[in-house]
Amino acid sequence: MGLLVATSMAASGCTPNTGPAATVGPAEPARRAAQSFVHCVESEGGGCVARDPKQGSWDAFALLQWLGAGSPTSILQALRRELEHHRNPFAVQDRFVVVASRYREPLRGAECTPESATPIAELLPKAVSQVETRMQSLGLWRNDLEEVVGGLAEEAETGLADGWLVHMTCYGDPYEIWVATAKRDERQVVVGMLTSMPGWLGSGPLDDERVEGRIHSRTLGDSTTLGVVREGSVDTRWIPIPIEEF
Template sequence: MHCVESEGGGCVTRDPKQGSWDAFALLHWLGAGSPTSILQALRRELEHHRDAYAVQDRFVVLTARYREPLRGAECQPESATPLAALLPRVVSRVQTRMKDLGLWRSDFEQLVTALASEAEDGLSDGWLVHMTCFGDPYEIWVATAKEDERQVVVGMLTSLPTWLDGGPLADEHVEGRLRNRTVGSTTTLGVIREGTVDTRWIPIPIEEF
């Protein structure tokens, strides 16, 4: 984290295990993302996944984006979960969700199996480290993979669904994020609390899933 705070995207070096993390992240997206976005963007995301340089570039952009917000946020490790324990839960979630959406076909099953195998190959000894911060963004999840006798960072998540033991920000964190958010003051995403927007007054169809 110290490197990201000082160097941003300059911390990222090419690592084949970034592809394994990208496979895990794709499964995570299939399990948690908008069904509409999945239908529209899946082909593009898979093409991106096949390009090792594109995978690395995405990580560079993410770390560069969070360089400023993480400065002074005072993040520290809170807990760590083996990625090998999370992967079966992600795969099970994707299977159940795609079946519920009517998208589970033989070709989709082959895709999920291939992504899971790729993720397992590179992340079997890795960890997902939950880090909490005293300031915005308040929490992040850092993915590591084993290289020789040490753990190297291969990816990062900025949110985790409840079915992977994530949860909503505490009220005081949400209020703090809203107070700290001014125009141009941060590049992280804002927070919209449930019930803030009355959907009856939005002249567009709201997706339900």
């Protein structure tokens, strides 16, 4: 009897799992790449930025986003300089290094995690349409600018056709960032990042429910950062310090 039970248990332990295999969503490699990059920036800053030709494609997309959201005065004054900068791959990389270095301290301890990911191929037509509409309304849509926008869009599409824009939310300042990835040798690599996103590209303010939900989702003691303090949530009458009068 004991031998029969042991044999039965051994047989059941070796039974192969014939259930459906767990699948990974198409955005998961980009989300993981973004998370790894942020962890690296927390430690190494600009040292996490490696040379990649597709950084130029991301710079083209970022220029379109700037044309669609930047002030008309800054566009008129800086467009020529920005295009010259864009033609220099080392200058593009240096700018990315500067951004990563600047956000090393803010990201450290902010506990940023991927919240969503959008194919850049879906965002690019929105950016081009916004630029055209905006420049026409400002009276700046001329043949030369149309050629510039078309060239930037083509460059962005070529390098970022399989790329993603990963939206990451954080428990502390800066609260949210966007990390761009591109496909290289069957894997996703980070080629750029943004610290703000215009609403016409799908961004929106963090509402109270989402902010409060992120605060309450943490258990006491598992974080070294402060939560979000909403304006008006602290009664200054109960702060035990003298208030200076001027």
